[in-house]
């Protein structure tokens with residue numbers, strides 16, 4: 001199929017929509033925020049997961065278009081939730097290519113002002129793998145975002161080539177432990193030791209640590225006992241459409 005041509009149509013016609021996966025306090029299960037995960041509402045193929053098109057988006061330099069489209073929908077959603085009294089944050093994924101756009105932070109800042117959203121309600125997460133190329137503009141843009149008051153998370157921590165140096169180089173507030181270290185944490189001493197070390201590191205560096213890919217109550221219990229405070233995973237919920245996310249918030253209060 002004509003992937004590139006179809007992606008360009010999708011970008012111009014607004015076929016990309018966010019799904020929302022809750023992040024929660026391990027102690028209580030209370031929802032602290034949501035990660036927005038893009039889906040492609042394809043006119044004939046139905047709802048497509050980003051694993052089928054994210055690489056093509058990046059290769060064809062459509063990252064900024066995708067980010068803008070998702071960011072606008074998130075800003076609107078935050079504004080709706082704010083009016084309903086829900087002050088949870090939404091976290092949006094960005095790959096480093098997006099930061100190479102010189103107006104990235106300005107675009108984000110304008111969007112927040114326009115929708116009267118406070119900057120601390122938007123988080124941005126960057127995957128380690130996307131930092132490898134070291135786009136020259138990435139550090140500058142991350143620092144500008146940070147100055148705006150936007151929280152930055154380093155995603156998939158531990159799977160990149162230079163995990164520790166990224167912590168030194170860029171101003172992250174959150175570390176997200178990759179789900180490959182959580183998948184069997186209740187039985188696997190190696191995973192347990194790695195997660196323990198990441199939690200200690202986060203503590204020492206004053207960064208908050210979020211465990212990804214929590215699928216079972218047992219994994220939640222183990223992580224909680226280790227001192228991990230925040231998590232995300234199928235145990236609480238898969239990524240869901242906006243109305244289901246709203247229902248989760250309503251049920252919580």
Ligand code: G
Nearest residue numbers: 036037038049050051054070093094095239
């Ligand atoms: O739900 P999941 O299959 O939702 O996501 C698959 C991959 O796509 C993940 O690695 C996730 O980080 C990435 N991804 C999801 N949404 C976005 C997005 O809006 N921008 C970018 N750059 N990556 C995304």
Ligand code: G
Nearest residue numbers: 093155156179213214215232233234235239
């Ligand atoms: O790269 P990133 O960490 O953004 O990707 C998150 C991916 O992990 C998404 O595809 C999301 O749907 C998926 N995911 C979220 N929670 C779980 C989980 O508990 N188990 C598994 N296997 N995948 C998860």
Ligand code: NA
Nearest residue numbers: 035093125155
């Ligand atoms: Na992510």
Ligand code: MN
Nearest residue numbers: 155156176212
């Ligand atoms: Mn991740």
